Amino acid sequence: MSQLQQVKNTHYPLGYWQKVTLSILLIALIILPFADIEIVNFDPFLELTRMVDGLMTPDFFATEYLFQAIIQTVNFAILGVCLGLILGTPLALIYQHPIISGCCAFLRAIHEIFWALLFLQIFGLSPLTGILAITIPFAATFARVFHDIINQSSDSPLESIDSRADIISRFTYGKIAQVMPQLMAYTRYRFECALRSSAVLGFIGMPTLGFYMETAFRQGHYSEGAALLIIFIALIGTIRYWCPPKLLGVYLVIACVTLIDIPNVDSSLLVRFISQDILPSALANASRLAEVQWSSLYTWFSTLISEQAIPGALATITLALLALAVSHIVTLNAHAMASKHLWPTPLTWLGQLILLIGRSVPEYILAFIFLMLLGPSMLPAVIALAIHNGCVIAYLTVKQSNSIAPQQMQMSKLNQFNYHIMPSIYPNMMALMFYRFEIIVRETAVFGILGIMTLGFYIDSNFSEIRYSNALVLITCTALLNVAIDILSRRLLKLPKTSQTSC
């Protein structure tokens, strides 16, 4: 009796992951009063009824050149991933060098849309713009993740290889061979991401599904929009059926052949862009170094930093931290919804479908729907980011947790889930969450419609005002912010060394 009392009264110190989780939530609570959050809602129902009507009556024939759009969406994704692999894999081998990892973090930090807007100035609306906009951030991501995966592999196979073998054979057979399935699985997952990026590039004019999807939603043609969304979700949900790894080569050939013609690259445009367009006016107007008006250059730079970069960075960080906390909650619920340890198989399919929809619908569209419901503030952005990222992380963790065998013990399903499954996947789930934080930061760019002035909002404004020099400075600020977050999170967190998946 007294022993039982003692057990009850014992205080266990908080575990590491409990502390991390509580700090995420605590930080969110602390910044909540400073965040720009309110609910203004008068009568969203007229527009919402139209949306629901549209969803109920998808019109698959409203979109012109639909087949081409689907083909181009796939083409950009395939070529982007392949080029990303070619560039990223060698970088993975030297990623431990701080300069390489710093550069990669810098490149990753820039949203595909902004890469595309930059390339647009040089290549115009050529497929090259879209492909490179996917290739560069993807190469930098491959470099990081492949490096992590290879690092985590065991050294023991190396010992059994003849010591006279050359270094390439030793590395290939001793290291790469054992992590090959993981590398393949990750590449497959990135292909899904590339499809999403490819669609999103349509928002700025690439001829992919996103081109028509954005127009349809922007103009309130919800039947057409719903049809495009359904096609897009189906495309992503069935990747493993239409693109098994064996057929990848075939698709690559198809992609090269069916790509819309690449117009000749005009090198003078590149020269003009670098020597004229991206220079601030104080520099562009001066022909010699001596003529540069340093004071006006300084005024330009300090105004830009104080009026756009700093307020933009603060809004970006606030939004990203709130979104991280809500993403955590969404992830936990979404994971439970699709876990086979809690539900019978048919119900987990339903859960998987919800995860598929949640991660496929572009945030921009989610944000618009919540804007209608809740009015403009940071709230719709937080919810949109949380749903999207929560579903991505849940999708990856469900894959992992479903492969765990249930313990042969007399335990209710709920106890089994809470005390066996969750503890074993939690470190990995949190690792994914922090990988994803980087992505949340750059995705905050798309919420100008909500009147939230993030860094991305200012970058977009400068592009539309044809002020490339300003845009470039702000893009650099975003990238540096991302590098700083990356370094900080690596310092502060002891992320699990055995993480199986990454995103």
Added chain:
Amino acid sequence: MNKMTKLFVLCALTLSVNVLVSINVSATTFTFTAIPDADESQLRTRFEKVALYLEKKLGVEVKYVPVKSYSAAVTAFKNNQVQLAWFGGLSGVQARRLVPGSKAIAQGYEDQFFKSYFIAHYSTGLAMSENFPDITQKTFTFGSKGSTSGRLMPQYYIEQHLKEKPQQAFKRVGFSGDHSRTIAQVQAGAYQVGAVNYTVWESALAAGKIDTNKVKVIWETPVYPDYQWTIRADVDAKFGKHFADKVQTALLNMDSPELLKSFPRSSFVKAENKDFQPVEDVAKQIGLID
């Protein structure tokens, strides 16, 4: 065997798709783009008809390139990927500053006296008035950031009357990205006040998409010049003497209602660069161009 069949089918598919998709752009193709200010559905299908019309009148191959935004159109024009463009007032000014010698050759009849409407949700209690309405500390949404009727002119009149930048004058400022979004958002009360292109408002009203009990026009701006056709200076050298004049004539003579509906304008009239000086002055004044 199975694999071989699959491969074969795929190859056949590839070839057929290739024939479908490939569009040959020869060096002598005259390319144009257009920013639609209203209905964007079936955009390519409709503007390819305009391309056909121009091809017949000009005797050269004409191609239409779809763009998503004002800035994309300006970029394409700057980079000589399009030689002719249907720009908004502001984007036209931006483009002509970037390409010296380029000129405005035609504008829509309506564009000589274009205007924007300020619209408000009924809960604000605001009603139509001749004077600038009291909208300080309301939430406000513009259209696209690069739009003349949805951003530039409304912002100019706001700064004129309220003596403050919109960011300070309003509780919140949004950019809906599109005139029909602006209407939808103000109608839903998500934003209290917004600024729209008057033709988009009128056509949405005619199509029964607006509930006037929920949202109404509270003020109209004075008139200003807006959309216009702008052509690059180097077309004469590339396509032959007086090519720009031929294009101008073809545009001015466009009288098929079906073609004009794409813009949507009743007809095109002559225009010159100096017609758009007011737009440039306003853009400079509010700091959108240096």
